[in-house]
Amino acid sequence: MSSSSSSSLLATWHAHGARPFARKLTERLRAEFALKDLGSLHYFLGIEVVRRTDGFFLHQRKYAHELLDSAGMLNCEPAATRVDTKSKLFATDGSLATDTSSYRSIVGALQYLTLTRPELQYAIQQVCLHMHAPRDPHWATVKRILRYIRGTMDFGLSLHASTATDIVAYSDAHWAGCPDTRHSMSGNCVYFGPSLISWSSKQQPTVSRSSAEAEYRAVANAVAEVSWLRQLLVDLSCPVAKAIVVYCDNISAVYLSANPVALGHIRVLHVPTSQ
Structure with missing residues (x-):
């Protein structure tokens, strides 16, 4: 964070x-x-x-x-x-x-x-x-x-200024983006209502064997970030009522991210690259 x-x-x-x-x-x-x-x-x-x-x-x-x-x-x-x-x-x-x-x-x-x-x-x-x-x-x-x-x-x-308290995140990855180490790049941004409150761009610590793996790692980073934000808002007496949505442009990563434990709290959805 x-x-x-x-x-x-x-x-x-x-x-x-x-x-x-x-x-x-x-x-x-x-x-x-x-x-x-x-x-x-x-x-x-x-x-x-x-x-x-x-x-x-x-x-x-x-x-x-x-x-x-x-x-x-x-x-x-x-x-x-x-x-x-x-x-x-x-x-x-x-x-x-x-x-x-x-x-x-x-x-x-x-x-x-x-x-x-x-x-x-x-x-x-x-x-x-x-x-x-x-x-x-x-x-x-x-x-x-x-x-x-x-x-x-x-x-x-x-x-x-807004009364909206929903959290929406966007996640993406550049597979093997580093020309020297072939490590992938992860990026995400998080919106609280209409305001951008968190953003990140960093190299992944290990080499991903596929674009789906790189995208899944990026989604995992975004989910960790929004989970932290959700708990912070609870501590500030401003709980988030709606499920947090994390968008990703890789369908395989979306399917891999299906987690019954987080059901109702965090949803990973697909968004076309063109959008």
């Missing part, structure tokens, strides 16, 4: 009308600890909060500006896309980078930007795979990500 998941969930839950509970919780905490009410949230750990009539908008424009400035790319030419989808990053392509410490520092800083920029998750995860021995092509990919950020400084995450 990423920090982006829990922070976004709490903000969304607050937008769903949890103010009375928040006031009661604050009063109980004040009875035990010395607290200072700082008022409405506007800025927290590099995340800026803009209140709207329909919810919140979270962004990291200031953080992105500082990141580009430290990388010496504040005035770079913006890029329209994050990565070149037609090529893959190999571990041994090109020459070893001369400044590995800067690579690790910038890539590490980029990871924090994914708290409000889920569309960067996959691209940044790819360059993270080469932190131990970055090469020139890896540096070029990092610079392309920074150029994309330069042109999308105002992007962020919208959390919508």
Whole structure:
């Protein structure tokens, strides 16, 4: 569970009308600890909060500006896309980078930007795979990500106020996506009502022998995530009444995911790739 998941969930839950509970919780905490009410949230750990009539908008424009400035790319030419989808990053392509410490520092800083920029998750995860021995092509990919950020400084995450408490997840996998290890990639995103609250893109720890196996592993990760979220909402006195739906585009993985124990709580359904 990423920090982006829990922070976004709490903000969304607050937008769903949890103010009375928040006031009661604050009063109980004040009875035990010395607290200072700082008022409405506007800025927290590099995340800026803009209140709207329909919810919140979270962004990291200031953080992105500082990141580009430290990388010496504040005035770079913006890029329209994050990565070149037609090529893959190999571990041994090109020459070893001369400044590995800067690579690790910038890539590490980029990871924090994914708290409000889920569309960067996959691209940044790819360059993270080469932190131990970055090469020139890896540096070029990092610079392309920074150029994309330069042109999308105002992007962020919208959390919508809604009475809906249903949880819907989407899962996918890229079989043997890593050109070096042939490990597959797993990806998922989770919606709480109309708001995106959790997202993930990571390499699977073992080699999958088929696309169905890779997709099943991805579904298992998504189910673990939504199960955690369901229990968190119960602890927050906001139980989920409906069954959680996890969508997958692989029919074999859907059949493999049939589990009588989870019947009534989690349903894995098929969704066509074209949708």
